[in-house]
Amino acid sequence: MTLNTARSVVLTACAVAVLAACSSSSRVPAPVEDRLGTGRTATVPVAPNAVKPMPGAENAGKPGYYTVQRGDTLMRIGLDSGQSWRDLARWNSLSNPDVIEVGQVLRVVPPGAAVEAPGVVVRPVAPSGEPTATTAAAKPAAVAPSPANSTSAINDEGLGFIWPANGTLLAGFDESKNKGLDIAGKAGDPVLASADGQVVYAGAGLRGYGNLIILKHNNTFLTAYAHNQELLVKEDQKVRKGQKIAEMGKSDADRVKLHFEVRRQGKPVDPAKLLPAR
Numbered sequence: 001m002t003l004n005t006a007r008s009v010v011l012t013a014c015a016v017a018v019l020a021a022c023s024s025s026s027r028v029p030a031p032v033e034d035r036l037g038t039g040r041t042a043t044v045p046v047a048p049n050a051v052k053p054m055p056g057a058e059n060a061g062k063p064g065y066y067t068v069q070r071g072d073t074l075m076r077i078g079l080d081s082g083q084s085w086r087d088l089a090r091w092n093s094l095s096n097p098d099v100i101e102v103g104q105v106l107r108v109v110p111p112g113a114a115v116e117a118p119g120v121v122v123r124p125v126a127p128s129g130e131p132t133a134t135t136a137a138a139k140p141a142a143v144a145p146s147p148a149n150s151t152s153a154i155n156d157e158g159l160g161f162i163w164p165a166n167g168t169l170l171a172g173f174d175e176s177k178n179k180g181l182d183i184a185g186k187a188g189d190p191v192l193a194s195a196d197g198q199v200v201y202a203g204a205g206l207r208g209y210g211n212l213i214i215l216k217h218n219n220t221f222l223t224a225y226a227h228n229q230e231l232l233v234k235e236d237q238k239v240r241k242g243q244k245i246a247e248m249g250k251s252d253a254d255r256v257k258l259h260f261e262v263r264r265q266g267k268p269v270d271p272a273k274l275l276p277a278r
Contacts, residue, residue: 056105064109068100075206081108082222082266084200154273159195159217161274162241164225165248165258179268180261187229187256191246193239194223202231210251226259227251
């Protein structure tokens with residue numbers, strides 16, 4: 001055998017060995033950390049291009065949880081669920097409440113609220129402070145019909161709502177077009193708290209509402225006061241029924257007016273059914 005032939009044989013053998021080693025190593029599964037405390041290190045193959053699940057994805061579809069949609073903000077989700085955006089941030093351990101992702105699943109009821117089991121309906125908090133619940137299959141208690149002269153077809157839970165402004169009514173409630181009442185007035189007219197409550201939002205971060213105040217009255221009712229020219233209260237402040245909380249304006253509106261909403265467990269209801277007759 002010539003020297004050149006021997007050299008070719010050696011190089012070919014080395015190349016085959018290297019290729020075999022590469023082929024073998026490509027099939028070795030990646031080590032995975034032992035998270036079960038067994039003392040053993042499991043080895044499972046790692047799927048290529050694995051997609052990281054969204055935060056809270058394991059709770060998708062469960063009662064008391066909401067999946068973030070395109071265009072959502074924590075403020076909007078709070079209004080639609082009847083909760084403070086601060087509470088939502090705390091319950092979901094959000095380090096930056098301004099950053100939520102489409103597909104992320106958020107808790108929108110207090111931890112421990114009775115909504116986890118299928119068929120359970122949330123009820124208002126009992127006087128003891130403990131939430132109560134009944135099963136969806138339970139027969140509802142009979143409700144006496146409202147007197148003919150009653151101004152309220154919805155139980156206001158003793159809050160006794162009052163009109164938040166004295167102007168004439170521009171537009172009534174329409175579930176698909178107008179989720180509250182539009183009340184006329186002049187710039188600077190007083191806007192009053194419709195019932196005792198706590199300010200859960202005061203700002204201009206919700207598109208279409210301008211300078212907005214949201215009051216939480218209990219675990220059932222929120223009220224919203226939009227288009228103000230000046231806000232006179234701050235978040236977390238407690239207010240009394242009839243207290244001046246803002247001055248009427250036309251922020252994010254075509255004219256001076258107060259847009260007033262009542263939300264019952266996040267769902268808009270007709271405020272006229274809760275307010276005294278004029």
